[in-house]
Amino acid sequence: MGASSVKDVARTAGVSLGTVSNVLNRPDRVSPATRAKVEKAMRELGFVRNESARQLRAGTSRTLAYVMLDASNPFFTDVAQGIESAAEAVDLSLVLCNSGNDQRRESAHLALLEQRRTQGVLVTPIDPDSAVLDEVVARGTPVVIVDRTRTDTRFCSVAVDDVLGGRLAVEHLIDRGHTRIAYIGGPYTLGQVRDRLAGAREAWAAAELPAEDLIEITIDGLYVAEGLEAGQRLAGLPASRRPTAAFCANDLVALGLLQQAISSGTRVPEGLAIVGYDDIVFAAAAAVPLTSVRQPRQELGRAAADLVLDEATNPDHEHSQVQFTPELVARASTIT
Amino acid sequence: MGASSVKDVARTAGVSLGTVSNVLNRPDRVSPATRAKVEKAMRELGFVRNESARQLRAGTSRTLAYVMLDASNPFFTDVAQGIESAAEAVDLSLVLCNSGNDQRRESAHLALLEQRRTQGVLVTPIDPDSAVLDEVVARGTPVVIVDRTRTDTRFCSVAVDDVLGGRLAVEHLIDRGHTRIAYIGGPYTLGQVRDRLAGAREAWAAAELPAEDLIEITIDGLYVAEGLEAGQRLAGLPASRRPTAAFCANDLVALGLLQQAISSGTRVPEGLAIVGYDDIVFAAAAAVPLTSVRQPRQELGRAAADLVLDEATNPDHEHSQVQFTPELVARASTIT
DNA sequence: TTGTAGGCGTTATCAA
DNA sequence: TTGATAACGCCTACAA
Numbered sequence: 001m002g003a004s005s006v007k008d009v010a011r012t013a014g015v016s017l018g019t020v021s022n023v024l025n026r027p028d029r030v031s032p033a034t035r036a037k038v039e040k041a042m043r044e045l046g047f048v049r050n051e052s053a054r055q056l057r058a059g060t061s062r063t064l065a066y067v068m069l070d071a072s073n074p075f076f077t078d079v080a081q082g083i084e085s086a087a088e089a090v091d092l093s094l095v096l097c098n099s100g101n102d103q104r105r106e107s108a109h110l111a112l113l114e115q116r117r118t119q120g121v122l123v124t125p126i127d128p129d130s131a132v133l134d135e136v137v138a139r140g141t142p143v144v145i146v147d148r149t150r151t152d153t154r155f156c157s158v159a160v161d162d163v164l165g166g167r168l169a170v171e172h173l174i175d176r177g178h179t180r181i182a183y184i185g186g187p188y189t190l191g192q193v194r195d196r197l198a199g200a201r202e203a204w205a206a207a208e209l210p211a212e213d214l215i216e217i218t219i220d221g222l223y224v225a226e227g228l229e230a231g232q233r234l235a236g237l238p239a240s241r242r243p244t245a246a247f248c249a250n251d252l253v254a255l256g257l258l259q260q261a262i263s264s265g266t267r268v269p270e271g272l273a274i275v276g277y278d279d280i281v282f283a284a285a286a287a288v289p290l291t292s293v294r295q296p297r298q299e300l301g302r303a304a305a306d307l308v309l310d311e312a313t314n315p316d317h318e319h320s321q322v323q324f325t326p327e328l329v330a331r332a333s334t335i336t
Numbered sequence: 337m338g339a340s341s342v343k344d345v346a347r348t349a350g351v352s353l354g355t356v357s358n359v360l361n362r363p364d365r366v367s368p369a370t371r372a373k374v375e376k377a378m379r380e381l382g383f384v385r386n387e388s389a390r391q392l393r394a395g396t397s398r399t400l401a402y403v404m405l406d407a408s409n410p411f412f413t414d415v416a417q418g419i420e421s422a423a424e425a426v427d428l429s430l431v432l433c434n435s436g437n438d439q440r441r442e443s444a445h446l447a448l449l450e451q452r453r454t455q456g457v458l459v460t461p462i463d464p465d466s467a468v469l470d471e472v473v474a475r476g477t478p479v480v481i482v483d484r485t486r487t488d489t490r491f492c493s494v495a496v497d498d499v500l501g502g503r504l505a506v507e508h509l510i511d512r513g514h515t516r517i518a519y520i521g522g523p524y525t526l527g528q529v530r531d532r533l534a535g536a537r538e539a540w541a542a543a544e545l546p547a548e549d550l551i552e553i554t555i556d557g558l559y560v561a562e563g564l565e566a567g568q569r570l571a572g573l574p575a576s577r578r579p580t581a582a583f584c585a586n587d588l589v590a591l592g593l594l595q596q597a598i599s600s601g602t603r604v605p606e607g608l609a610i611v612g613y614d615d616i617v618f619a620a621a622a623a624v625p626l627t628s629v630r631q632p633r634q635e636l637g638r639a640a641a642d643l644v645l646d647e648a649t650n651p652d653h654e655h656s657q658v659q660f661t662p663e664l665v666a667r668a669s670t671i672t
Numbered sequence: 673t674t675g676t677a678g679g680c681g682t683t684a685t686c687a688a
Numbered sequence: 689t690t691g692a693t694a695a696c697g698c699c700t701a702c703a704a
Binding site: 341342343353354357360361385386388389390391392393394 | 683684
C-alpha cells in the first residue's frame with residue numbers, strides 16, 4: 001500500500017493500463033461498467049496519482065509559490081490571501097514559503113521551487129536587486145516581486161507608492177498642527193524605510209518646516225520590540241527636542257511605540273500622536289486605534305498573481321511595474 | 337533554455353550522461369577537469385535539476401507540509417516556525433498551505449500533498465475526526481494533528497491541555513476577586529472552545545460559585561471582529577448581570593473586546609478584567625497588555641515535526657498523543 | 673471502447 | 689574514471 005501505481009490498478013481491475021489512465025483523464029471514453037471496476041480497484045489499493053510522474057511527463061506543475069519575507073507579519077499573510085484567491089480562480093494551488101528575513105532560507109526556497117518547475121514564483125525578497133533573482137528568471141522560472149521595487153525594469157513587480165504613503169502620513173500630522181515629529185524606521189537597507197522617509201521629507205519641506213524638526217529614529221527592524229525600544233529613546237529626549245508625533249515605518253513598530261507610550265503615562269494622541277503603516281487588522285483593534293497608511297494588501301497579491309500567470313503563459317508578456325496608491329486611514333491615535 | 341536536462345549538459349560538455357549524474361551526486365568520482373567542464377556546461381545552459389524526475393526515481397520527497405487552519409492568526413505562524421526549525425535540522429524543507437477554515441481547501445491541499453508523496457503532513461484540521469484524515473493515512477502519508485485532538489488514538493497529535501488552560505484562566509480571575517464573569521467563545525464545534533469552557537467551569541465549581549454567574553457569550557468565530565461585537569453585547573447586559581471580567585477563547589477575541597471596552601469608556605481592568613488565550617505577540621503589545629494563557633507554540637510545532645518524522649521513517653512507530661501544559665501570563669488587563 | 677509502446681529526466685548498476 | 693542502459697509512474701498517440 002501507499003505505493004500502488006496505475007499498473008497495479010490495471011492488474012487488479014483486470015483491464016489494461018491505458019484504460020486506467022482513461023478513467024483518470026477521460027472518464028467519458030470508458031464504459032460505465034469498466035469504470036466502476038477500475039474505481040473499485042483504486043479504492044481497494046489506496047491508489048494515489050503520482051504527481052511527480054505526471055509532472056515529469058507534462059513538464060510543468062500546477063502550483064504557484066509565494067516566498068514571504070516574514071510570515072508572522074499579518075501584512076504578508078493578507079497579501080498571501082490575495083494571491084490565493086487569484087490562484088484558486090485559475091485552479092492553481094498556492095504554496096507558501098517563509099524566508100523569515102534570512103537570505104539563506106530565501107535562496108534555498110527559490111532553488112527548490114525552481115527544481116519543482118513551479119509555474120510561477122512570487123517573492124518579497126530580502127534584497128530586490130539581488131542577482132539570485134535574475135538567475136532564477138534566466139533559468140526559466142517566472143518571478144514577480146511583491147511589495148518591493150527594483151532599480152531596473154527586468155522584472156514584473158507590484159508595489160505601493162511608499163513615497164506618497166510617507167507624504168500622506170506626514171501631511172496628516174502637519175494638518176493636525178504638529179511641528180516637531182519623529183520618523184521611526186530601519187534598517188535603511190529596506191527600500192520602504194527609505195521611501196517612506198523621503199515622502200515624509202517632501203511633505204515637511206512643502207510645509208516649509210525646518211529639516212531638523214523631522215527627527216529620525218533608526219531601529220534595527222520593523223518589529224514590535226523595536227517600537228517599544230524607540231519609545232524609550234523618544235522619552236529620553238530633552239523636552240525641547242521631544243516630538244509631539246511619530247510616524248512609524250510600519251504598524252508593528254507603531255504598536256510597540258503605542259504600548260510604551262501608554263504604559264509610561266503618555267496620552268495618545270494628546271502627548272504623542274502616532275501614525276503607522278500597513279493598516280494591519282491589529283491597527284484598528286489597538287486600544288487606541290491607530291491611524292495608519294493602508295496598502296491594498298489583497299489587491300497587491302491578486303495583481304502579482306495575475307502578472308506571474310501572464311509571464312508564465314503569454315509568450316508576448318512584457319514586464320510591468322504596477323504601483324498601487326496608499327490611503328491614509330485616520331483614527332484615534334492622531335485625532336482627539 | 338529553462339528546460340535543459342542532464343542529457344543536454346552531457347552533450348555540450350562532451351561527456352556521457354552518467355558522468356553528469358556523477359558530478360551531481362558523487363563529485364569525488366569525477367576528475368577535476370571533467371567536473372569543471374560539466375559545471376561550466378551546466379551554468380551555460382542554466383541547468384536546473386528536475387525534482388519531479390528525481391522524486392519519481394527516489395520514490396519519496398524531501399519536504400514536509402503544514403496545512404494551517406488560519407494563516408492570519410499569529411498563533412499558527414508561530415507553530416509553523418517551530419515546525420520549520422525542526423525540519424531544517426533534518427534538512428527537509430517545509431511548505432505551508434492555508435485552509436483558511438475552508439473544508440474544501442483543506443481537502444484539496446491534502447490531496448495534492450499526497451500526490452506529491454510529501455514525507456509527512458502536519459495539519460490543524462477543521463474537523464479532527466474527519467474521515468478524510470483517515471483516508472490519507474490509509475493511503476500511506478504520515479499525518480500528525482496539530483493543536484487539536486481526536487477522540488480515537490489512531491493518530492499522532494500534539495496539543496495543549498485546554499481544559500487546564502481554561503481552569504488557569506478562571507482560577508486567576510477568582511483569585512482576583514471576581515464573582516461574575518463571562519466566557520466568550522464559539523463556535524462550539526471547535527474542541528478548544530468546548531474544552532476551555534469545561535476548564536472554566538471546573539474552576540468555577542471548585543470555588544463553589546453559582547453556575548449562572550459564569551455567563552456564556554457565544555460568537556461565530558475566533559476573530560477580532562467577534563470580540564468587538566461581544567463587547568457590545570456585554571455592555572448591553574443589565575448592570576446586575578454584567579460581569580466584571582471576561583475570559584476569551586483566544587487573543588484575537590480578547591483584543592477585540594479590549595478595544596470595544598476602552599473605546600466605550602470602560603476601564604480595563606477596573607471596569608472589566610480580560611483574559612485571553614494563546615499569548616500571541618500582540619497580546620503583550622496591546623495598549624493594556626493582555627493577561628493570557630500561553631501555549632508553547634514553537635515547541636508544539638517542533639514536537640509535531642518530530643512525530644511525523646518518526647512516523648515516516650521508523651517502522652516501529654507508535655502513535656502518541658502529546659499534550660503540553662499551558663501557563664498563565666498575568667499582565668495589566670487583570671492586575672491593577 | 674480497449675490495449676500497446678515510447679518517452680519525460682534522473683539515478684544506479686554494470687561493463688568497459 | 690567513464691559510458692551505456694534500465695527503471696521509476698504516467699500520459700498520449702496510435703493500433704486493434
